[in-house]
Amino acid sequence: MRSRARRSGGWRALLRGAAAGVLYFVYGVRRSPELLVWYVVFPLLLLLGARYLVFTPGGGLTAGVYPDGGGVAAALESAGFNVAVYGSLEALLRDLSNGRIAVGVDASTSPPRILYSLDEYSGAALLALAAVNGVDPGSLLGLASLAGGIVERVPPGPLADAGRALAFYAVSLVGVTALYSGLYGGFTSLVEMRINGMIRVVAGSPGGPLTLLGYLLGFNTAAVTLTAIVLLVAALLLGADYSGFNPAGALVASVLLFAGLIAVFAASMPLGLLVRRAELAAALAGIGGFALIFATGLAIPRDFLPEPLRSLAGYSPLTVAVEKGGETLLGYTGALEALLGAWPLWASLPLAGALGVIAYKRLVSYAVEAE
Amino acid sequence: MGCLVEARDLWKVYRGGVEAVRGFTGSFGPGRTAIMGPNGSGKSTLLAMLAGVLKPSRGRVLVCGRDPWGPGWAEARSLVGYAPQDPPLPRAVTALEALTVLGGLMGLPLGDARREAVHVMEELGLEGLAGVKVSRLSGGQRRRLGLAAALMGSPEVVLLDEPSSGLDPAARARLWRALGRLASGATIVFTTHDPVEAEEEAGMVVVMHRGRPLARGSPRELIERYAPRPRVRVWGSGVPRGLKPRRLLGDGAAEYEVEVERGVADVVSAYASEGVGVYRVEVARPGLREVFLELAGEELEE
Ligand SMILES: Nc1ncnc2c1ncn2[C@@H]1O[C@H](COP(=O)(O)OP(=O)(O)OP(=O)(O)O)[C@@H](O)[C@H]1O
Ligand SMILES: [Mg+2]
Numbered sequence: 001m002r003s004r005a006r007r008s009g010g011w012r013a014l015l016r017g018a019a020a021g022v023l024y025f026v027y028g029v030r031r032s033p034e035l036l037v038w039y040v041v042f043p044l045l046l047l048l049g050a051r052y053l054v055f056t057p058g059g060g061l062t063a064g065v066y067p068d069g070g071g072v073a074a075a076l077e078s079a080g081f082n083v084a085v086y087g088s089l090e091a092l093l094r095d096l097s098n099g100r101i102a103v104g105v106d107a108s109t110s111p112p113r114i115l116y117s118l119d120e121y122s123g124a125a126l127l128a129l130a131a132v133n134g135v136d137p138g139s140l141l142g143l144a145s146l147a148g149g150i151v152e153r154v155p156p157g158p159l160a161d162a163g164r165a166l167a168f169y170a171v172s173l174v175g176v177t178a179l180y181s182g183l184y185g186g187f188t189s190l191v192e193m194r195i196n197g198m199i200r201v202v203a204g205s206p207g208g209p210l211t212l213l214g215y216l217l218g219f220n221t222a223a224v225t226l227t228a229i230v231l232l233v234a235a236l237l238l239g240a241d242y243s244g245f246n247p248a249g250a251l252v253a254s255v256l257l258f259a260g261l262i263a264v265f266a267a268s269m270p271l272g273l274l275v276r277r278a279e280l281a282a283a284l285a286g287i288g289g290f291a292l293i294f295a296t297g298l299a300i301p302r303d304f305l306p307e308p309l310r311s312l313a314g315y316s317p318l319t320v321a322v323e324k325g326g327e328t329l330l331g332y333t334g335a336l337e338a339l340l341g342a343w344p345l346w347a348s349l350p351l352a353g354a355l356g357v358i359a360y361k362r363l364v365s366y367a368v369e370a371e
Numbered sequence: 372m373g374c375l376v377e378a379r380d381l382w383k384v385y386r387g388g389v390e391a392v393r394g395f396t397g398s399f400g401p402g403r404t405a406i407m408g409p410n411g412s413g414k415s416t417l418l419a420m421l422a423g424v425l426k427p428s429r430g431r432v433l434v435c436g437r438d439p440w441g442p443g444w445a446e447a448r449s450l451v452g453y454a455p456q457d458p459p460l461p462r463a464v465t466a467l468e469a470l471t472v473l474g475g476l477m478g479l480p481l482g483d484a485r486r487e488a489v490h491v492m493e494e495l496g497l498e499g500l501a502g503v504k505v506s507r508l509s510g511g512q513r514r515r516l517g518l519a520a521a522l523m524g525s526p527e528v529v530l531l532d533e534p535s536s537g538l539d540p541a542a543r544a545r546l547w548r549a550l551g552r553l554a555s556g557a558t559i560v561f562t563t564h565d566p567v568e569a570e571e572e573a574g575m576v577v578v579m580h581r582g583r584p585l586a587r588g589s590p591r592e593l594i595e596r597y598a599p600r601p602r603v604r605v606w607g608s609g610v611p612r613g614l615k616p617r618r619l620l621g622d623g624a625a626e627y628e629v630e631v632e633r634g635v636a637d638v639v640s641a642y643a644s645e646g647v648g649v650y651r652v653e654v655a656r657p658g659l660r661e662v663f664l665e666l667a668g669e670e671l672e673e
Contacts, residue, residue: 020475023468197459201424206448
């Protein structure tokens with residue numbers, strides 16, 4: 001008796017499904033504009049927006065002051081600075097090293113410390129020094145009287161430079177796509193497949209439910225891989241600075257992002273049990289994804305988020321994947337260091353995975369039992 | 372080639388308590404078996420359980436001796452090609468690509484899957500649709516693609532749920548011809564509401580009623596058992612008093628059930644002796660339609 005197909009064990013069933021999922025994506029992206037929009041156009045638009053709206057030096061000089069040192073802010077304002085007042089020195093230093101403010105004034109010391117990070121703002125720092133001390137920067141004599149003032153340079157962080165920031169942001173956008181992909185290509189697809197009978201048919205195939213799981217993961221992985229390639233190339237063309245790029249870092253970044261995708265995919269799986277209608281599932285994924293890309297610092301860098309969101313986002317698996325992945329990709333940290341630094345991801349993965357597996361099994365058996 | 376598909380005291384109770392299949396026992400051997408029965412009698416439910424895509428509430432299925440719900444499930448399922456009434460298809464790709472992906476999901480290596488897809492589409496006369504996106508196919512075209520998916524990889528057991536509903540006559544003919552070539556010797560079980568199709572295409576017929584087999588046999592046997600008498604239809608200017616028509620048809624004809632030997636002559640001579648005009652006489656050989664109406668008639672009139 002001839003079997004219709006080769007028999008498959010667990011891993012082979014999963015991989016076979018994954019191969020079919022990759023194939024479906026490869027075919028689909030050429031046939032269906034909507035897939036192209038999701039996985040290519042949308043991330044590209046975000047990247048372009050970021051390049052031209054966010055990561056370009058803004059007009060006017062901004063000075064940050066901590067704390068609101070009474071006259072200091074007013075003096076800076078009258079010297080022509082836009083002034084931002086900070087509640088903590090830490091936040092001020094962060095924005096300074098990221099290039100969000102040109103000059104920082106730490107007025108908690110006496111005399112106030114004038115801080116700058118990027119070389120092009122050293123002149124602005126002197127201007128701020130003069131303003132804080134009530135000296136007319138136009139008079140030589142006045143400047144000489146500032147000799148004892150404190151001007152310090154703070155080392156710039158990775159986001160300080162526009163080209164560097166763009167390189168990081170491209171990785172973040174891969175994270176954005178991974179998030180949406182994990183939601184839409186996970187529980188949302190399953191809700192739809194439960195309605196149209198696809199779960200039954202695939203779960204009833206020789207590979208069983210593992211084939212279906214592989215199919216979903218293969219599709220998602222192919223989609224996010226395409227997005228990653230498109231984004232990295234586009235970012236390069238837009239002037240992103242990828243110096244420090246190294247293959248080991250790229251590999252680790254891929255592993256981290258894949259793990260992040262799985263975490264989202266698995267953690268959202270229980271929603272598939274609660275929702276019976278495809279439209280509702282899609283709406284949940286859309287709204288949830290939208291909230292998450294902002295709240296977890298994917299669509300806008302985490303450093304730009306207010307506390308306590310900023311700190312909380314530091315535990316979001318996908319955010320961790322993006323940050324550590326970006327750092328090691330661009331050579332800021334070693335591969336091992338990045339992997340270890342992503343501990344919140346590794347800590348949440350087993351939990352998300354267990355939840356996902358339980359929910360997935362229930363979902364399949366609901367579909368297959370229909371009772 | 373081909374093998375036995377067995378159902379033993381098979382039950383399906385759906386969510387909400389509907390007992391769709393209630394203790395079905397029976398086996399299907401190589402060749403073609405048609406399952407007939409009124410809407411809701413459990414045909415689709417039975418087929419899905421045999422295919423291993425719907426879990427029985429109770430009872431057992433054996434496909435070539437292997438249980439698709441037991442330890443040998445993977446092997447049992449690899450022997451089956453199944454086309455549901457409303458086949459799920461990947462929609463974002465072309466017909467050929469969708470079949471290739473489905474073949475991959477069913478366990479064919481991807482290279483073989485593509486080759487098989489081309490072959491099966493040709494056999495079913497679908498080659499013209501190969502490059503058309505699934506989401507743009509008509510209902511009948513989509514159904515035919517679902518049938519193609521079930522036939523990929525020459526399965527030993529082919530289970531088709533209403534394969535010909537929604538198909539034009541040429542497409543139907545093409546389907547049966549293709550089945551003859553792609554699945555010759557396989558065990559084919561299909562459901563149908565068309566008695567003529569069952570009579571022409573099936574070697575065996577099972578009539579289901581409320582989740583159980585009510586009758587089974589070859590079309591000939593069933594006809595002999597349940598509707599042995601020819602029917603005579605007479606269109607006349609009235610109905611003779613001496614005759615009791617079985618029923619009066621919509622267009623004024625009276626239908627009589629008559630003895631095989633000499634009934635037709637009796638009916639016509641009754642018209643003649645009472646002077647009732649006769650315009651047309653038709654003698655219908657009884658078929659599965661009559662069997663079906665005989666067996667399930669009460670149900671239909673409810
Ligand atoms: N998923 C389901 N959940 C609940 N009840 C169901 C489900 N599917 C079918 N049923 C019920 O089970 C019974 C048998 O349905 P089934 O589809 O097997 O009938 P069928 O013989 O194929 O009918 P048809 O000729 O109309 O295709 C029906 O009463 C139907 O309402
Ligand atoms: Mg049916």
